Amino acid sequence: MDPRVVRTRFAIVAAGTDLFLERGYVGTSLDEVAARAGVAKRSVYNNYADKEELFRAVVLTATGTTSAFVAEIVSALEEPDDLEEAMRDLARRQLRAATSTRLVRLRRLLIGEVSRFPDLAREYAERVPGRVVAALAAAFEQLTAAGRLRVEDPERAAEHFAFLVLGSSLDRALLGDARELDDAEVAAIADSGVTAFLAAYGTG
Structure with a gap:
């Protein structure tokens, strides 16, 4: 796998983990995850179709x-x-x-x-x-x-x-x-x- 993709996924999961723990599942949006991870919104959606999929990845x-x-x-x-x-x-x-x-x-x-x-x-x-x-x-x-x-x-x-x-x-x-x-x-x-x-x- 492309190292850039690996780094992007790692950043998204790390940001998602922090936000889910801070705000809960309902209180977290993928737009906020993108901002926290420092990646484009499209990068989040390219790797995780929706918030449910990201939550599964985090857990x-x-x-x-x-x-x-x-x-x-x-x-x-x-x-x-x-x-x-x-x-x-x-x-x-x-x-x-x-x-x-x-x-x-x-x-x-x-x-x-x-x-x-x-x-x-x-x-x-x-x-x-x-x-x-x-x-x-x-x-x-x-x-x-x-x-x-x-x-x-x-x-x-x-x-x-x-x-x-x-x-x-x-x-x-x-x-x-x-x-x-x-x-x-x-x-x-x-x-x-x-x-x-x-x-x-x-x-x-």
Whole structure:
């Protein structure tokens, strides 16, 4: 693809993301997106037929970081020397990412528009929490086979892990608590979640 087209699309999606987060879906126009991106109106319409298509691009672009986190899960839990420490580190990274201000604002935006974009919400759920749970489940299954965990239902165990780590913190963030957790809070919440998980599924 022409690098100029790539740069233009990046600028449009970045501007669209900022405006949707600032003004909501209804309050944003493609003309405003063009002005914020510093491109001609025609450039926006050449790349995105309408506001709905741009909104979809904004939401799905935000799922791109999931692949990197899934790779981190595979790497962190593949024959770790210290399983508990590896899980604590992974849990801290997961909690920081899931409660970051920008991602929380995007999730709120998508939740607010779920009646308008039900298929997009389902796709986001599959691409983000769904992929993370699947990666955790696969890792827990392998760790069970290696005798390091006792997991009968890997998918359910992965859901338990995710809720123990994210649960109430993510709920509070989605419901309006704009304050990001500091490092000490992240460590305390994530570590206690791992402790509870290993109490249920560990072999010790």
